[in-house]
Amino acid sequence: MPKAASINVLIVDDQQSMRGICKYILGQLGFKDITEAKSGRDALGKIEKDKFDLIISDWNMPDIDGLTLLKVLRKHPKTSKMPFIMATGRSDKEQVQEAITAGVNNYIIKPFDAGTMKKRIEAVIGALA
Amino acid sequence: MSLRKSTQATINKPVVTTVHQGDCHVSAMQNVTFSTVLGSCIAACVRDTQAKVGGMNHFLLAEQSGSAKDRFGASARYGAYAMEELINMVLKKGTGLKQNLEIKVFGGGKINSALNDVGASNIVFVHKFLSDEGYKIASEDMGGNFARRVLFSPTSGRARVKRLDSETGQNIVSKEIAFAGKQKIAKPADDDIELF
Numbered sequence: 001m002p003k004a005a006s007i008n009v010l011i012v013d014d015q016q017s018m019r020g021i022c023k024y025i026l027g028q029l030g031f032k033d034i035t036e037a038k039s040g041r042d043a044l045g046k047i048e049k050d051k052f053d054l055i056i057s058d059w060n061m062p063d064i065d066g067l068t069l070l071k072v073l074r075k076h077p078k079t080s081k082m083p084f085i086m087a088t089g090r091s092d093k094e095q096v097q098e099a100i101t102a103g104v105n106n107y108i109i110k111p112f113d114a115g116t117m118k119k120r121i122e123a124v125i126g127a128l129a
Numbered sequence: 130m131s132l133r134k135s136t137q138a139t140i141n142k143p144v145v146t147t148v149h150q151g152d153c154h155v156s157a158m159q160n161v162t163f164s165t166v167l168g169s170c171i172a173a174c175v176r177d178t179q180a181k182v183g184g185m186n187h188f189l190l191a192e193q194s195g196s197a198k199d200r201f202g203a204s205a206r207y208g209a210y211a212m213e214e215l216i217n218m219v220l221k222k223g224t225g226l227k228q229n230l231e232i233k234v235f236g237g238g239k240i241n242s243a244l245n246d247v248g249a250s251n252i253v254f255v256h257k258f259l260s261d262e263g264y265k266i267a268s269e270d271m272g273g274n275f276a277r278r279v280l281f282s283p284t285s286g287r288a289r290v291k292r293l294d295s296e297t298g299q300n301i302v303s304k305e306i307a308f309a310g311k312q313k314i315a316k317p318a319d320d321d322i323e324l325f
Contacts (some may be wrong), residue, residue: 016261017209024201060217062225089214111210115233 001128004030008050011036012043013087018110022087022103027111028114029121031124034084044072049054054125056108059088059095067083067099069120075102084113145280148172148187150308153211155184155218156283163281166293167236168302169248170210171255171271172279174233175215176286177223183283186215189309190251208254213260232264233288235279237271240298247306248272276301 009031013019026034035044037052041063043055043126055073059066066086073079086099090103096107105124108116122128141160146163148154163185176183179284185317188211190204215220219230234255237248259266270277270290276298278291293301 015209015213017258018213020261021201021206021209060221062220062227089210089217110213111203111206113206 001127002053002125003129005032007031007053007057007125008033008053009035010043010046010052012040012055012061012066012093013036014039014061018087020060025112025114025117026056040066040069041114043069047073052082054083054121056085056087058063059086059099067095070104071104077088085120085124100128102111115128136249148185150187150304150305151188151211152171153184153215153218155182155185155222157182157222159282159284161283163199163283166276166278166301167237168238168240168252168276168298168305170305171234171236171251172281173212173215173255174235174279174281174283174286174288175219176231176283177229178225178231178286179226179229179247181221181284182223183281183286184215184219185279185281185283186211189247189305190254205254209252211260212255212258227264230264231286232259233244233267233281233286234259234269235288235290238276238298238302239272239274240276240295240302242274271309274298 004032009026011022011034012021013022023034023036028035035046037046039061043057046062057066057069070084073082073084083105086104088096088107099107106120108120118128144161145164146161148163150170154163162205165185165187170187170189172185172187174185175182188208190208217229220227237252239246239248249272275295278293278295280289280322
């Protein structure tokens with residue numbers, strides 16, 4: 001059973017407010033090792049340098065969006081199995097199928113709460129200790 | 130009238146779209162005007178000045194306060210999402226460049242003196258959100274002890290505000306609070322698609 005505190009999470013969102021909310025909720029769930037990226041490009045730079053146990057990414061972002069980021073990661077052997085949760089708005093719900101095809105592990109509809117986030121994370125990495 | 134002329138006349142006919150609490154609408158049509166009535170609620174009008182695309186949202190953060198915890202509370206999450214949804218929709222239909230966005234904000238009135246100043250908390254939220262995200266407010270009409278009707282043209286960016294009388298304002302605030310009370314923060318609709 002994975003311990004939240006030992007899991008290295010990367011939050012990718014172009015909005016500082018959303019990164020703050022996500023970080024706060026992850027903190028509530030016991031996560032401590034949290035890195036933030038403000039775009040898909042920024043995320044790729046961070047993923048090149050560090051290994052992450054979980055990525056939670058926004059869909060709509062300037063430069064590289066969440067779906068493109070996911071596709072890029074799935075193409076590389078080093079990151080092809082990196083757990084990836086897409087955080088998306090209600091209006092993007094029909095696009096979820098596209099993300100599934102691209103290899104997303106799970107998704108979460110905004111605005112979300114800690115309970116929903118926990119459920120989604122546990123569906124991907126297993127029940128948290 | 131020929132079919133072509135008739136079609137053109139229909140396209141050019143003025144259309145007023147009402148933006149209700151919880152709504153978010155975006156358009157690039159010149160004949161469209163967004164209309165909303167605000168008590169303590171906030172409406173943001175966001176327009177891509179290059180693409181001539183704009184939109185309006187309408188939201189109320191019913192349980193905001195200034196504490197650090199509530200910065201990320203249920204209301205703040207809802208408000209941040211409401212703003213993100215509008216901004217993303219305008220970016221998607223427009224140039225995709227944040228520097229082209231022009232933002233105007235309205236509402237946040239304190240109509241009922243017996244209630245907490247929900248309007249003021251909403252004003253604090255929207256100012257902080259826009260400042261955190263690096264946006265400047267092009268114009269605003271917020272606060273005061275009256276309700277407002279706001280009309281916004283999404284292509285020209287022109288916004289008109291009419292201040293409403295106190296009786297109308299009282300009715301509006303009662304409806305806003307009742308609506309906000311019914312809202313559940315992400316008792317998500319996502320549960321209707323279980324994928325994994």
